[in-house]
Amino acid sequence: MSTYRVAAKGRIDQSRPVHFTFNGERFEGRKGDTLASALLANGVHLVGRSFKYHRPRGILSAGSEEPNALVGVSRGVGRSEPNTRATVLEVFEGLNTVSQNHWPSLKRDVGTINDAFYMLFSAGFYYKTFMWPKSFWNKVYEPFIRGAAGLGKSPSVPDPDTYASRYAHCDVLVVGSGPAGLAAALEAGRSGAKIILVDEQAELGGSLLSEPAAGINGQPAWQWLETAADELAASKNVTVLTRTTAIGYYHENFLGLCQRVTDHLETLPEGAPRERMWRVRARQVVLAQGSIEKPLVFDGNDRPGVMLAGSARTFLNRYGVKVGNRAVVVTSHDSAWLAAINLAEAGVKVSAIIDIRASVPYHLVDLAKAHGIEVLTGWTVTGTSGRLRVSSVRVNPVTAGGKVGRARNIACDTLLMCGGWTPSVHLFSHTKGKLDWNEERQMFLPGAPTEETRCAGAGNGVFGLLDALKEGAFAGASAATDAGFKAKAGDYQIEGEIACTGISVKELPTDRNSSSAKAFVDFQNDVTAKDIRLAVREGFQSIEHIKRYTTTGMATDQGKTSNINGLAIASDAVRRPTPAVGLTTFRPPYTPTTFGAFAGYTRGSLFEVTRKTAIDGWAEQNGAVFEPVSLWRRAWYFPERGEDMHQSVARECKATRQSLGIFDASTLGKIEIVGPDAAEFINRMYTNAWSKLAPGRLRYGLLLGEDGFIRDDGVIGRLSTDRFHVTTTTGGAARVLATMEDYLQTEWPDLKVWLTSTTEQWAVIALNGPNARQLIEPLVEGIDLSNQAFPHMSVAEGNICGVPTRLFRVSFTGELGFEINVPSRYGRAVWEALYEAGRQYDITPYGTEAMHVMRAEKGYIIVGQDTDGTLTPDDAGLGWAIGKAKPDFVGKRSLTRSDMLKADRKQLVGLMTRDPKTVLEEGAHIVADPNQPVPMKMIGHVTSSYWSEALGRSIALAVIEGGRAREGQTVHVPMPGKTHQAEITGMVFFDPENERLNA
Amino acid sequence: MLLIRCPHCAAERPEVEFVYAGEAHISRPRDPAVLTDEQWKNHLFIRSNPRGTHFERWRHIHGCGRFFNAVRDTVTDKFAMTYKAGLPRPSEAEIREARS
Numbered sequence A: 001m002s003t004y005r006v007a008a009k010g011r012i013d014q015s016r017p018v019h020f021t022f023n024g025e026r027f028e029g030r031k032g033d034t035l036a037s038a039l040l041a042n043g044v045h046l047v048g049r050s051f052k053y054h055r056p057r058g059i060l061s062a063g064s065e066e067p068n069a070l071v072g073v074s075r076g077v078g079r080s081e082p083n084t085r086a087t088v089l090e091v092f093e094g095l096n097t098v099s100q101n102h103w104p105s106l107k108r109d110v111g112t113i114n115d116a117f118y119m120l121f122s123a124g125f126y127y128k129t130f131m132w133p134k135s136f137w138n139k140v141y142e143p144f145i146r147g148a149a150g151l152g153k154s155p156s157v158p159d160p161d162t163y164a165s166r167y168a169h170c171d172v173l174v175v176g177s178g179p180a181g182l183a184a185a186l187e188a189g190r191s192g193a194k195i196i197l198v199d200e201q202a203e204l205g206g207s208l209l210s211e212p213a214a215g216i217n218g219q220p221a222w223q224w225l226e227t228a229a230d231e232l233a234a235s236k237n238v239t240v241l242t243r244t245t246a247i248g249y250y251h252e253n254f255l256g257l258c259q260r261v262t263d264h265l266e267t268l269p270e271g272a273p274r275e276r277m278w279r280v281r282a283r284q285v286v287l288a289q290g291s292i293e294k295p296l297v298f299d300g301n302d303r304p305g306v307m308l309a310g311s312a313r314t315f316l317n318r319y320g321v322k323v324g325n326r327a328v329v330v331t332s333h334d335s336a337w338l339a340a341i342n343l344a345e346a347g348v349k350v351s352a353i354i355d356i357r358a359s360v361p362y363h364l365v366d367l368a369k370a371h372g373i374e375v376l377t378g379w380t381v382t383g384t385s386g387r388l389r390v391s392s393v394r395v396n397p398v399t400a401g402g403k404v405g406r407a408r409n410i411a412c413d414t415l416l417m418c419g420g421w422t423p424s425v426h427l428f429s430h431t432k433g434k435l436d437w438n439e440e441r442q443m444f445l446p447g448a449p450t451e452e453t454r455c456a457g458a459g460n461g462v463f464g465l466l467d468a469l470k471e472g473a474f475a476g477a478s479a480a481t482d483a484g485f486k487a488k489a490g491d492y493q494i495e496g497e498i499a500c501t502g503i504s505v506k507e508l509p510t511d512r513n514s515s516s517a518k519a520f521v522d523f524q525n526d527v528t529a530k531d532i533r534l535a536v537r538e539g540f541q542s543i544e545h546i547k548r549y550t551t552t553g554m555a556t557d558q559g560k561t562s563n564i565n566g567l568a569i570a571s572d573a574v575r576r577p578t579p580a581v582g583l584t585t586f587r588p589p590y591t592p593t594t595f596g597a598f599a600g601y602t603r604g605s606l607f608e609v610t611r612k613t614a615i616d617g618w619a620e621q622n623g624a625v626f627e628p629v630s631l632w633r634r635a636w637y638f639p640e641r642g643e644d645m646h647q648s649v650a651r652e653c654k655a656t657r658q659s660l661g662i663f664d665a666s667t668l669g670k671i672e673i674v675g676p677d678a679a680e681f682i683n684r685m686y687t688n689a690w691s692k693l694a695p696g697r698l699r700y701g702l703l704l705g706e707d708g709f710i711r712d713d714g715v716i717g718r719l720s721t722d723r724f725h726v727t728t729t730t731g732g733a734a735r736v737l738a739t740m741e742d743y744l745q746t747e748w749p750d751l752k753v754w755l756t757s758t759t760e761q762w763a764v765i766a767l768n769g770p771n772a773r774q775l776i777e778p779l780v781e782g783i784d785l786s787n788q789a790f791p792h793m794s795v796a797e798g799n800i801c802g803v804p805t806r807l808f809r810v811s812f813t814g815e816l817g818f819e820i821n822v823p824s825r826y827g828r829a830v831w832e833a834l835y836e837a838g839r840q841y842d843i844t845p846y847g848t849e850a851m852h853v854m855r856a857e858k859g860y861i862i863v864g865q866d867t868d869g870t871l872t873p874d875d876a877g878l879g880w881a882i883g884k885a886k887p888d889f890v891g892k893r894s895l896t897r898s899d900m901l902k903a904d905r906k907q908l909v910g911l912m913t914r915d916p917k918t919v920l921e922e923g924a925h926i927v928a929d930p931n932q933p934v935p936m937k938m939i940g941h942v943t944s945s946y947w948s949e950a951l952g953r954s955i956a957l958a959v960i961e962g963g964r965a966r967e968g969q970t971v972h973v974p975m976p977g978k979t980h981q982a983e984i985t986g987m988v989f990f991d992p993e994n995e996r997l998n999a
Numbered sequence B: 001m002l003l004i005r006c007p008h009c010a011a012e013r014p015e016v017e018f019v020y021a022g023e024a025h026i027s028r029p030r031d032p033a034v035l036t037d038e039q040w041k042n043h044l045f046i047r048s049n050p051r052g053t054h055f056e057r058w059r060h061i062h063g064c065g066r067f068f069n070a071v072r073d074t075v076t077d078k079f080a081m082t083y084k085a086g087l088p089r090p091s092e093a094e095i096r097e098a099r100s
């Protein structure tokens, strides 16, 4: 094993080696390692290339805030994930990882040339660089941007894993299981309240996992932690979720928790979901998110081997890994001194501590000197050297007046930095909770909450261990109390705590030209201090604008390590106080979250239901090709051997018009309207007159919006004085019922009417063709089907094939037609019986396409195809459907607005192409003069267009400005390759006298 | 996700059970025919769109199916109160009391 692993240190299992690969090379780690700690244990710091400049990058942090160490993980086909943070990826035997953003190899990368063209990529480079010449766009810039855009490689095949989701309720949800969160969960748990404790890490403890030296209530920290974890595990009212990230905090204490179930396992358990999204509604929330260490901003602060001091401490104390053999520390905060001393105690040669501050607490200085560390207070760091790993650091004294003195170089293989700590206020900020700027401490702290929530510990600016425990306990007890339980915060005693303070700084002072410094603020998006100052010089004042112009804080890490440094520099550059420059908005999710977790079970066939009729199975067995119509799938056409769609549809139409066609119309929306005021209600809703419609009769109904435009249509049957069977379009069924309910409940609550959706209750079989009556006459009981007794537009109740039916005589093809409504459970049996009996008439099943063709031959419109929400009844040629004598109906008032009466409104007309073989494209534009200059004036468009087998030519419907007055005129339809001539006609192409349907 | 109290069911339920239905207290004129074009336009299209207290309609579509009215703050999104359709617009004092 390597020289970087420290025996008998850390929480990893030193006795259990695990093997993994990184860029094809095999490494050994320990059970409990993250990929980052395992690589560092092997002396590997170089783990990736940066996004823009392809600079070599190392591991910056030890947590989920990591901006640099992003790797691709592959677990076989479909199971590859880009941009996984090495600092949270747990190693297991056989783990397979690769680095990103490099070609051909991590150590020799061609893209590094970007680094040399530094000036080209400064702030706003997208906006400036790719401006001109215009001709460069297609061939140079776009391929470049596409090549450079995005981090990592996305998988190319569907994800074979499953993702679960679950709803949960609790009294107190505690986010974070560091000292504050643990104390909160313990107190709240003891009250008997239902608790959920959630932590993104593999085990509870948070910052305690990096601090074994402290003592809590007379126990060593880790022993206290074990006791606490045992108590929580034993409490039936407490649910502990580790490896679970609280990704978002939404309205009214609703939080999303993403639990990673299998990613850390060597073998995937059969049937286990990879992740589970918890949607939790909590009465009270305690946020104990902790804090994130700030990097310092100086030239070369991104070189591999430069990392956060607190993270180095975590790697040592938690994972038993020395991050180097020869370290230098640069800091503005006491906490890095503790890291330096921990490392020195573990045998790392700590050459020097560079503290930006002129004065540092004596006890720290004494402690450092006692460990043989050189102390340089009031100094600065002005550069680093080394190609793929830091090899030395350049340091200079700074006078009280700010003058930077002569440089000196100190050799090192690791440079640890600390610019202080930023409270994690992300979740609090999701709730629009106010953040207050603390000028003295230079940090944003949670202010007045908008939800039932409290913040505790470092996330609330309370950094000391004792204070965090106490505040956590108080928060947990008061949350439980507010949730209706009895709780009291217990007390804590601490041994061995060293209080830490520090200051915040902008870029470190330098003796060099700062405009050539590569002092990074945002490591993941390669944004430097100079970029931010340049943006301000170019006029950007608000942090929201500076952010977007420089892209700082916009990468997958959402600026966890960079936002506050960026803000401090921006605020200095615009010479305004930090809160006046503003903080950018934190948005969910807190860390990158898989689409799978969000989708949960709702994927594939569960993403959107497919509604099927009772007859769907027969259609499938008989070779139907289906098409989706709203949520339904409908039989589109029934091809016979070797037929294409065109041949099949032509045959289906011909058979129906010659003898008999059978069609599944079950998807039609159906609403039963019942009550003494049913006729009055329909009168008010639909344009037509209904009061005089006799029971047993049908009428075409037209429904408008209050704006006067057509919304829906359908045939309505009156079964008795107080009962109507209303049909709607397939797609409009739910919308129409909702509209009716709205009027009935809120405008006319005095009407005695009841509405029931009956779409799924009835299977509807449409029989059309000259032999339709002959077929059903012997099968129907209780209804006289003669033309005199049961003419076109009649309805009657009786039996068919022994099953109760509501029989409609109605036609959407222009042929003699019946729509046979039977209870859905009999739909298929009746269909099959009719089909068998119909063989003598060569009965032919037809699909929606043939239905469309035949209705267009008759000029029957389809709402939503021939209308588009801007057509009035008159525009659509349906002026006859308006009850002129009615004083009012929905939409009537709008029909007399001046705009609605204009002569040049677009009107629905027929079109016949000059060349009968040309079938126009639906949606094609129509112009009056094809020789006018481009752009031409469009006077309308084609709405429906088909080959009509019955007419032996093409037909089309179109909306054209003042179309009816232009009947007989020629218009022009430009289509790819040719502009076609067509004549405007009436809308009825076939059997205009309706002889066939009245037969 | 918001929690909404249905005044018909007398129960608080998650937002997914409901649909929004526009501004409240706009009733259809008894006789639209007597309205001028201007008045009809105002009735159809002009809404208050306030920053702050908003009176609006919701429907408990996946519950009882009934429409009701709500007072909600458009800045915080939070509901102050809900009440049955047909009841008068609550007074400022009533809304204040409901919020506290």
Ligand SMILES: [Zn+2]
Pocket (backbone or CB within 6 Å): B006, B007, B008, B009, B010, B060, B063, B064, B065, B066
């Ligand atoms: Zn309800």
